[in-house]
Amino acid sequence: MVNRTDSGEWFLLSIARTVPLCYFYSTVFRKPNPSSGVPIYVQLKEQIRHAIETGALAPGDQLPGIRSLAETLVINPNTVIRVYRELEGEKTLEIKHGLGAFVASRRNTNSKTEGLRDAQQLMRDFVHTLKAQGLDEGEIRRLLEAELNEMFQER
Amino acid sequence: MMSTVIETVQLRKNYGNHEAVKGLNLSVPEGSVCAFLGQNGAGKSSTIKMLLGMIHPTSGSGTIFGHRIDRESESLLIRQRVAYVAEDKRLYDYMSVEQIIRFTRSFFPRWNATLEKNLLQRFELPKARKVRQLSKGMRTKLALLLGFCRGCELLILDEPTEGLDPVAIEEVLQIVVSLASEGTTIFFSSHQIAEVEQVADRVLMIDRGLLVLDSTMDQVKEEYRHIQAVFPEPVEERDFRVPGIEKVRTNGRTVSLLASHNIDSIVEHVRMLRAGSIDVLPTSLKEVFLEKVTARSGHASL
Amino acid sequence: MLLYKAWIETRIRFLAGLATTLIVCSYYLYAHSSLVAMWTHMLQDPKGPHFGWMRLAISDYNFYLWHYLYDNYLQQIWCLFAALFAFGGLIREKQDGTSLFSLGLPVSRRRWLYTRLLVALLEGCALAVFSVLVIAIGSAVIHQTYSLSQVLAHTALMVGIGFFAAALGNVFYTLFPSNYVSLILILAVISAPYLLIQTYVQHMRSIGRSTWLSYVDFGYAMAGPWHLTWSTVPWITILVMTVMTAILLRTAAVYGDHIDY
Numbered sequence: 001m002v003n004r005t006d007s008g009e010w011f012l013l014s015i016a017r018t019v020p021l022c023y024f025y026s027t028v029f030r031k032p033n034p035s036s037g038v039p040i041y042v043q044l045k046e047q048i049r050h051a052i053e054t055g056a057l058a059p060g061d062q063l064p065g066i067r068s069l070a071e072t073l074v075i076n077p078n079t080v081i082r083v084y085r086e087l088e089g090e091k092t093l094e095i096k097h098g099l100g101a102f103v104a105s106r107r108n109t110n111s112k113t114e115g116l117r118d119a120q121q122l123m124r125d126f127v128h129t130l131k132a133q134g135l136d137e138g139e140i141r142r143l144l145e146a147e148l149n150e151m152f153q154e155r
Numbered sequence: 156m157m158s159t160v161i162e163t164v165q166l167r168k169n170y171g172n173h174e175a176v177k178g179l180n181l182s183v184p185e186g187s188v189c190a191f192l193g194q195n196g197a198g199k200s201s202t203i204k205m206l207l208g209m210i211h212p213t214s215g216s217g218t219i220f221g222h223r224i225d226r227e228s229e230s231l232l233i234r235q236r237v238a239y240v241a242e243d244k245r246l247y248d249y250m251s252v253e254q255i256i257r258f259t260r261s262f263f264p265r266w267n268a269t270l271e272k273n274l275l276q277r278f279e280l281p282k283a284r285k286v287r288q289l290s291k292g293m294r295t296k297l298a299l300l301l302g303f304c305r306g307c308e309l310l311i312l313d314e315p316t317e318g319l320d321p322v323a324i325e326e327v328l329q330i331v332v333s334l335a336s337e338g339t340t341i342f343f344s345s346h347q348i349a350e351v352e353q354v355a356d357r358v359l360m361i362d363r364g365l366l367v368l369d370s371t372m373d374q375v376k377e378e379y380r381h382i383q384a385v386f387p388e389p390v391e392e393r394d395f396r397v398p399g400i401e402k403v404r405t406n407g408r409t410v411s412l413l414a415s416h417n418i419d420s421i422v423e424h425v426r427m428l429r430a431g432s433i434d435v436l437p438t439s440l441k442e443v444f445l446e447k448v449t450a451r452s453g454h455a456s457l
Numbered sequence: 458m459l460l461y462k463a464w465i466e467t468r469i470r471f472l473a474g475l476a477t478t479l480i481v482c483s484y485y486l487y488a489h490s491s492l493v494a495m496w497t498h499m500l501q502d503p504k505g506p507h508f509g510w511m512r513l514a515i516s517d518y519n520f521y522l523w524h525y526l527y528d529n530y531l532q533q534i535w536c537l538f539a540a541l542f543a544f545g546g547l548i549r550e551k552q553d554g555t556s557l558f559s560l561g562l563p564v565s566r567r568r569w570l571y572t573r574l575l576v577a578l579l580e581g582c583a584l585a586v587f588s589v590l591v592i593a594i595g596s597a598v599i600h601q602t603y604s605l606s607q608v609l610a611h612t613a614l615m616v617g618i619g620f621f622a623a624a625l626g627n628v629f630y631t632l633f634p635s636n637y638v639s640l641i642l643i644l645a646v647i648s649a650p651y652l653l654i655q656t657y658v659q660h661m662r663s664i665g666r667s668t669w670l671s672y673v674d675f676g677y678a679m680a681g682p683w684h685l686t687w688s689t690v691p692w693i694t695i696l697v698m699t700v701m702t703a704i705l706l707r708t709a710a711v712y713g714d715h716i717d718y
């Protein structure tokens with residue numbers, strides 16, 4: 001064997017890596033449903049968040065490489081890149097260059113992401129209530145915007 | 156800003172009186188997996204063959220990696236850097252699997268021998284067997300292998316999964332994804348919407364030789380909406396001429412709209428028409444495809 | 458690799474060509490003594506047919522070889538196979554559904570064409586050399602001596618001018634969809650006038666008349682005069698045929714560049 005790693009050998013290696021990891025991934029990640037109206041990147045993001053919430057992925061855990069995740073789920077690698085980047089922006093993940101993506105330590109997630117998540121749930125319930133009372137989208141939006149304008153411009 | 160790999164300007168192809176491609180402006184960015192979606196006979200193969208110099212454009216121009224597609228000398232440079240797998244996946248009958256691999260690899264200095272070995276195994280291709288004796292599915296796999304292993308920067312696949320079983324399709328898509336993550340740009344035509352949705356990040360839709368959609372996959376999912384509304388009185392199609400509405404279907408008091416953008420204004424407009432109920436629903440690429448294609452068929456029949 | 462491909466595509470035809478050449482050459486070497494005996498008998502018979510060439514064929518083995526092989530059967534077989542070796546190409550592949558695979562490779566259309574014709578030419582040369590070999594061995598077997606330089610000169614003339622047949626065939630294959638039906642039609646279209654003209658002009662010449670048709674007598678040009686010397690080599694004919702062949706090749710190349718696959 002030539003002591004050289006060209007792209008071809010990387011391919012083989014990645015396949016070899018995929019076999020045992022595949023099993024692990026399949027317990028954490030499911031193949032996104034491409035035909036649903038929800039973009040694949042949103043589905044994947046939800047899966048990662050869910051895995052962190054349920055503890056399937058613990059802080060400090062390494063996420064699969066872009067390529068192996070793309071191969072395992074058979075989705076576009078650019079989608080994986082986008083998800084990792086956005087989750088990094090939300091401080092859910094930490095990207096260490098040359099090493100890969102890791103679940104951020106809980107300090108960060110607790111303070112920001114989980115807070116936001118709770119707020120999102122509150123908001124969702126709130127909008128549902130208004131909707132059930134017969135208000136339509138435009139009305140809710142206008143009310144909200146008026147309220148926000150008032151509150152933040154006063155400051 | 157990513158650079159553009161494939162670019163065409165007003166590309167046109169007539170066969171006698173038949174206009175196969177009617178002024179196509181394509182632009183495929185580097186590193187993307189771009190799907191070229193259309194019905195059979197929509198002009199996909201004609202466009203691809205023009206890109207590779209197999210047929211000559213009636214008018215218009217195009218470049219791949221900056222090389223002109225309509226000049227034989229530059230087309231040669233293009234074909235050194237582009238791997239192409241045609242829709243017709245028949246190969247030289249009289250060669251064995253091993254012979255045709257050896258033959259093809261001699262033209263590509265960056266041939267990926269490891270991938271070749273790997274794919275021979277995955278596809279279960281018998282090396283010694285003559286192409287003549289391969290089943291149609293096997294031949295398709297061999298044709299794809301001969302494309303995948305060229306080590307090219309751009310892969311153009313015309314209906315790559317046609318005639319393959321679901322397991323093989325998934326394998327092929329997996330290789331596409333793998334090559335894409337190595338940085339290969341992939342341009343593939345298809346009429347299988349499910350596979351397009353799965354791996355593509357860009358989608359170009361062609362119908363009767365015209366481009367009807369050029370967008371990213373996420374954009375399609377995030378911006379395209381299906382709007383359903385019920386009115387107290389019967390409504391007509393002409394009530395819905397608002398920018399962003401791609402397709403209107405009315406049936407008495409109910410209306411169904413496909414909108415590409417401008418959703419808020421459209422909803423507002425529908426409300427102004429005193430709609431009793433309005434539902435804004437996400438839509439799938441399949442719906443968009445069907446609407447775009449039938450919309451054009453509708454116009455053509457007028 | 459392109460040469461390799463063209464070779465595998467034509468090797469069966471090539472083997473058939475070798476077999477036919479072997480049969481025809483060895484038959485006329487084998488028949489030499491009986492034919493000579495027959496002509497001697499005919500000449501002795503005052504009522505029998507008397508042709509000028511008979512005496513020459515009896516007395517000069519070199520003339521005999523030229524008369525039967527280079528002026529007739531070997532030439533015809535060589536032309537037929539040269540045209541067959543040139544059969545194929547991208548248009549033919551279009552019928553088989555492989556033309557897009559070939560055109561997807563970084564090889565220009567002209568290179569495809571010229572490689573194929575080069576292989577046809579090489580096979581034609583090999584066939585001609587093989588015929589010389591058969592003549593050499595066969596003549597030794599029947600104890601006849603011949604002039605090797607004459608045989609080689611005739612072979613060279615046959616190949617040099619005869620390549621026109623391959624070029625002509627190639628133009629037809631480029632113009633028409635190359636399936637086997639059209640191959641047979643093309644061969645018929647090429648060979649019928651060739652044979653008719655050759656026979657007619659031969660007849661006119663034997664009764665001492667000349668006709669304008671001799672200018673298009675391609676077979677006569679290939680055969681040349683029976684005894685070749687530097688002064689009797691038909692240089693002008695060679696030049697004209699070379700130019701014609703070049704024009705045909707050029708036509709096929711230019712036309713081929715414009716085909717939509």
